Amino acid sequence: MRMFPAMRVKISGLDPHQQYYIAMDIVPVDNKRYRYVYHSSKWMVAGNADSPVPPRVYIHPDSPASGETWMRQVISFDKLKLTNNELDDQGHIILHSMHKYQPRVHVIRKDCGDDLSPIKPVPTGEGVKAFSFPETVFTTVTAYQNQQITRLKIDRNPFAKGFRDSGRNRHQQCQL
Amino acid sequence: MRMFPAMRVKISGLDPHQQYYIAMDIVPVDNKRYRYVYHSSKWMVAGNADSPVPPRVYIHPDSPASGETWMRQVISFDKLKLTNNELDDQGHIILHSMHKYQPRVHVIRKDCGDDLSPIKPVPTGEGVKAFSFPETVFTTVTAYQNQQITRLKIDRNPFAKGFRDSGRNRHQQCQL
DNA sequence: CCCTTTTCACCTAGGTGGTAAGAT
DNA sequence: ATCTTACCACCTAGGTGAAAAGGG
Numbered sequence: 474m475r476m477f478p479a480m481r482v483k484i485s486g487l488d489p490h491q492q493y494y495i496a497m498d499i500v501p502v503d504n505k506r507y508r509y510v511y512h513s514s515k516w517m518v519a520g521n522a523d524s525p526v527p528p529r530v531y532i533h534p535d536s537p538a539s540g541e542t543w544m545r546q547v548i549s550f551d552k553l554k555l556t557n558n559e560l561d562d563q564g565h566i567i568l569h570s571m572h573k574y575q576p577r578v579h580v581i582r583k584d585c586g587d588d589l590s591p592i593k594p595v596p597t598g599e600g601v602k603a604f605s606f607p608e609t610v611f612t613t614v615t616a617y618q619n620q621q622i623t624r625l626k627i628d629r630n631p632f633a634k635g636f637r638d639s640g641r642n643r644h645q646q647c648q649l
Numbered sequence: 650m651r652m653f654p655a656m657r658v659k660i661s662g663l664d665p666h667q668q669y670y671i672a673m674d675i676v677p678v679d680n681k682r683y684r685y686v687y688h689s690s691k692w693m694v695a696g697n698a699d700s701p702v703p704p705r706v707y708i709h710p711d712s713p714a715s716g717e718t719w720m721r722q723v724i725s726f727d728k729l730k731l732t733n734n735e736l737d738d739q740g741h742i743i744l745h746s747m748h749k750y751q752p753r754v755h756v757i758r759k760d761c762g763d764d765l766s767p768i769k770p771v772p773t774g775e776g777v778k779a780f781s782f783p784e785t786v787f788t789t790v791t792a793y794q795n796q797q798i799t800r801l802k803i804d805r806n807p808f809a810k811g812f813r814d815s816g817r818n819r820h821q822q823c824q825l
Numbered sequence: 826c827c828c829t830t831t832t833c834a835c836c837t838a839g840g841t842g843g844t845a846a847g848a849t
Numbered sequence: 850a851t852c853t854t855a856c857c858a859c860c861t862a863g864g865t866g867a868a869a870a871g872g873g
Contacts, residue, residue: 475864508827557829570828615829616866623866632864635835651840684851733853746852791853792842799842808840811859 477630479551480576480609487540492583494536495543497550498529498595499566502573502610509618516612519571526559526567528594530579537583550576557615564591570613577605653806655727656752656785663716668759670712671719673726674705674771675742678749678786685794692788695747702735702743704770706755713759726752733791740767746789753781 480497487493501522508519531553535542556565568574581589585600595601617623627636656673663669677698684695707729711718732741744750757765761776771777793799803812 477865616827627866630865632836633866634837636866653841792851803842806841808860809842810861812842 474555475551476553476555477551477626479549479553480578481547481549481551482578482604483547484543484580487544487580489539489541489544491540492537493540493543494579494581494583494586494589495533495548496536496579496581496589496595497531497533497553497576498579499555499568499574499576502575505573506569507571507573507612509614511618514619516573522572523569526569527592529564529566530589530591530593530595531566532589532591537586555613557613568613570615573610573612575605575607575610577603579603650731651727652729652731653727653802655725655729656754657723657725657727658754658780659723660719660756663720663756665715665717665720667716668713669716669719670755670757670759670762670765671709671724672712672755672757672765672771673707673709673729673752674755675731675744675750675752678751681749682745683747683749683788685790687794690795692749698748699745702745703768705740705742706765706767706769706771707742708765708767713762731789733789744789746791749786749788751781751783751786753779755779 484495504522505518506520506522507516509515510517531550533548533550534552535548554563554565555568556563557568557570558565559567561567579595580602581596582600585596585598588596595603617626627633660671680698681694682696682698683692685691686693707726709724709726710728711724730739730741731744732739733744733746734741735743737743755771756778757772758776761772761774764772771779793802803809
């Protein structure tokens with residue numbers, strides 16, 4: 474499934490005439506598993522993290538493009554897909570439920586991206602830079618723990634419009 | 650709007666490790682305008698062609714890719730879009746209605762595709778080859794002239810499924 | 826007990842030909 | 850008279866949270 478809200482970034486300082494790949498991966502914040510304590514509305518440590526999963530990378534679909542192209546637009550990662558299926562073969566990013574994660578944005582000069590692949594770790598070294606934003610750390614769930622999150626999603630995600638204005642007309646049907 | 654059925658090609662003889670763009674353009678077959686004569690079920694010349702339109706090229710969305718990748722798959726042009734609006738700014742291919750056209754497939758070695766653009770003619774010369782298939786010539790219309798074409802489209806295009814099995818249940822509605 | 830999966834109605838987004846109205 | 854456009858019901862394709870069912 475997709476992330477919502479999606480990560481969106483603006484980039485400056487690229488060489489306008491150089492080609493780049495932009496990619497995202499998602500790394501564990503710590504070595505812990507969490508549970509949500511309802512009465513205190515807090516995430517609490519609930520043991521050690523599950524075993525690591527295969528590394529996956531989301532390569533932004535506009536890649537490769539020139540620095541000029543990347544800098545002209547807001548770069549959105551709304552098509553990135555997550556799964557908790559460790560055997561996934563769709564190229565989705567694999568995460569454990571009930572763990573804390575940090576998304577990272579990678580800017581990769583085209584000549585350094587030869588072994589860039591959705592199923593290999595992001596290359597490191599010359600011509601590759603990584604950026605992460607602490608305010609984007611999140612905790613994975615399979616069911617919402619927090620009504621404020623549910624409200625945010627229903628109010629802001631266009632695909633959830635069916636749950637706004639909820640009471641009326643929702644269960645009427647027509648048998649022809 | 651899209652073409653249906655779409656052009657689909659298989660390519661062989663590429664260098665597996667060379668990168669290529671694949672593109673399509675659509676060129677006039679002759680300098681004539683046509684009309685359909687119903688009683689004889691034939692297209693007849695009905696004057697000279699309208700004035701030329703801005704050149705457009707559909708660059709296959711998998712471009713660029715290696716010869717190996719291109720040769721492994723059937724290459725479909727089903728996302729290509731046509732319009733009769735000469736002022737189109739969506740990058741669609743512009744055609745006159747009631748004219749005869751021939752689609753062409755272009756194979757462009759990556760290093761020869763530097764000035765490849767949806768709004769410029771396909772480059773020619775070394776590293777660029779064009780292919781056309783006479784059986785794919787077609788005549789443009791804004792309304793179908795021929796019931797066999799209508800039937801083919803309804804029977805084969807998944808989006809037209811609503812017109813199959815036509816009589817039953819089509820006009821029932823439910824007023825809540 | 827708590828977490829996960831499945832199924833559902835309800836959306837977004839957009840591709841069909843029919844039909845009636847519009848244009849030349 | 851003939852071609853074109855705008856609108857419509859009906860599809861495909863797939864993204865929502867709720868609720869029920871499943872699982873350790």
